Amino acid sequence: MADDIATVPAFSGSKKNKKDVPYTSPEDGMDIMEVANEGQVDQLKKIAADGNAHFHRLGWKRLTIVTIVEAVALGALSLPAAFHTLGMFLGVLLSVLLGVATIFTSYIIGQVKLKHPEILHYADAGRMLLGRFGYELFGAAFVLELLFVVGSHALTGSIALVTINGGKVCSIAFSAVSAVILLILAIPPSFSEVAILGYVDFVSIVAAIGITIIATGIQGTNSPGGLSSIEWTVWPKEDLSFSKAFVSVSNIVLAYSFAIGQFSFMDEMHTPRDYMKSIWASVSIQIVIYTLTGAICYAFIGPNVQSPALLSAGNLVSKIAFGVALPVIFISGSINTTVALRYVHGRMFKNSVARYVNTPLGWSTWIGLVTIFTILAWIIAEAIPIFSDLLSICSSLFVSGFSFYIPAVMWFVMLREGKGMQRTTSP
Template sequence: MGFFEKKDALDVESAAHKLDSDSNLESSIKEKSLSWQQASFLLLLEYIVIALLALPSSWASLGYGGGTIATIILGLTAGYTQHVLWRFCLKFPEVRDILDVAVILVGGGKWGKVAWTCAFIGLVLNNVAIMGLHIVQFSLSINTLSDGARCTQVFAVCGTLLMLLISLFRELKHMSLLGAVASGSMLGCIILAMIFSGVQDLPPNHSGGPIIVEPWAREGVGLVDGNNAVLNILYTYVGHILIPTFVADMKNPKDFGKAIYVSITAEIVLFSLAGGIIYSQVGAADMTSPAYGSLQPAFQKTIAAFVLPTVTIVGGVYCLVTAKTVFSRVFAFNSVHRRSHTVKGWSAWIVIIILLWILAYIIGQAIPFFNDLISLISSLFDSWFGFVFWGIGYFFIYRRKSFSGWGIVEAPLNIIITIVGFVLLGLGTYTSVESIIESYDTGSIKSPFSCVDNGF
């Protein structure tokens, strides 16, 4: 099958460049149009998201020292694996998305088809689960603002439709502008959450006594809670699944490294401050996830309002990237339906978008929880797309030179990264499922497709 052959992929790229240089075939939908500044906004949009408000609950389990150390180590690891992924994309310029990476890692051929199928299923399930998470968060925020004035399903449907409309953009550069809005909104949300947690007297429903904070994991935190706390932090850092699509859409892919350095520095600083400050003011006993449930009602409503732009825009971006992956397999790279506004092209695009959001709505309402869903996504998908792929991918970049020069340090490091990925897959999935079972047993999770108010 020619799709899996490097030569065919390069021929497609050559055809695309020929079309770009042909003045008689001016494209109305442009690809390869991202600057590194726009890519930085997209990365920040991907990482400065609602999951940030789950970080303080990780501190509540791990304590100051454990939360800070986990945040810094996972941040540096995420930055390094992003760097390896970028180098991988430069080494293999035919890569358009994470699916092409999977094919290359197994050497193509029959195994390439299997790898492509598995990666495709993983990408769609990962992104659709994240889209479903944003539907849940949209309904939670609206319920918080309206005091549960309507059935939760009404708000979930409205959020789905709003994010569907945002997803109809077909060029990533347009989403980068919205990304700046979403990142700014979420940054304001986090800053306000830190301020509000400090100025309020006590968290709502405080049972009395002093605010409890610990330097390390508090007593009673076992394997399940501790591992899921680490997975929550990991989820916030791992967005590698979208990066090949961003690099493929760059004007100059060699500039993408600048976007990585800007975003990972901002992430480590912001994540450490957000988790540590809110935890220090709220304590372990009164912590909720998302963290704004630990604020007084007036503050909750303010944060809920700030959350909405980020929730809707980020949900739209994940749908857009997923739709581009599917769309690129429906039409060839140099197809007129991809590069111009045709009825057939737009019809296919809209159908793909609608189907993705229907699936996201079903997942979001069938699994209506926050922390446990984040942990499950991290263990099932981030273990592969954030660790295993790039630990193995490093050796594809340098081949026989893997252990020369910097390879003396990098090669063993990538072996460790690969092993960590498999550990996260096995242990993380186990602890996530155990936590979900426990949540249902204790009644802390509301029933699926329920009208019950899920707001604070």
């Protein structure tokens, strides 16, 4: 009974006079029923107030870390191979231009959130665009995209553990181990808590990339003819097929995939208007990491570059790099589970304090959902065991829309004011 806010019974002294009188809590906007047992109402209010405070602790600095955690891991590891396919010029150009476009579309998403604070997740924006159909469509795509991304992290974790182990244990076993780690790390339901792990995540990916760049640079220098003999190209390969080019472009698009969680992240901010500080910081860091990682690794390795890029550093160094990269693989993967299930769990318990995940019912259902979601992601990882192809499927199906063209539609429908050439953006 204490978990359900919407159905607390009121009692006025006799069965004949028993009734439910709605009461609106000004603190959290939830409907609470007046009851004779004031202690029970006070308890519900306290649970709701504590939960509401717990989920509004995110500042712009931690949001910067969260958005980096959301995007950088898989993006950085897949880019050198994409540069090889597209050529150095297009690889660098797309990394920079898509980053700049991400800043603009993230600005639009943030403006929509500020104008419509009732939007908690991307699915709610779908409702405002297309009604109930849009809510269900966007909600399904939202969950599926994040499910695929978590599957990608399970696959990457399996590749990492197999590499470290030297292939002595079946990859399916390591894939299952990866899924268990992803499950455990996804148990904290608040993004402010995830942000604490995000600092470890960021150091991990920078260190792993640094090790890979240094190792491949040394290998290239020691190869016959030195670095000048590495056969990297400025332009795409002459025999490049559409499908290979599409996979490579999609992998770069996926590198800027954090927009899918931006509504969810901003909903936890204690000062949502600060969101652009985090966007500028986060995307600037991402552009630098992606461009330098893709260009330098490709220049040092040439046509033999692999995906993920850590496999190109040689047997011993790959083991070291993957060991250093384990935190980013699993922490970045787990945050996608949190983003997806905050929407699912919140929808299940819309009118209950269980949605704050601070009651027995809240915790039990949250952990149950995390378990189911992670198992499904693991199944996807086993069904599509090719790293670049799995990332490309995620990107082409979902990320391009959530990150780029849907925000443009939102501007026209939800922010635009005025008519004709006098149309302006509503603050």
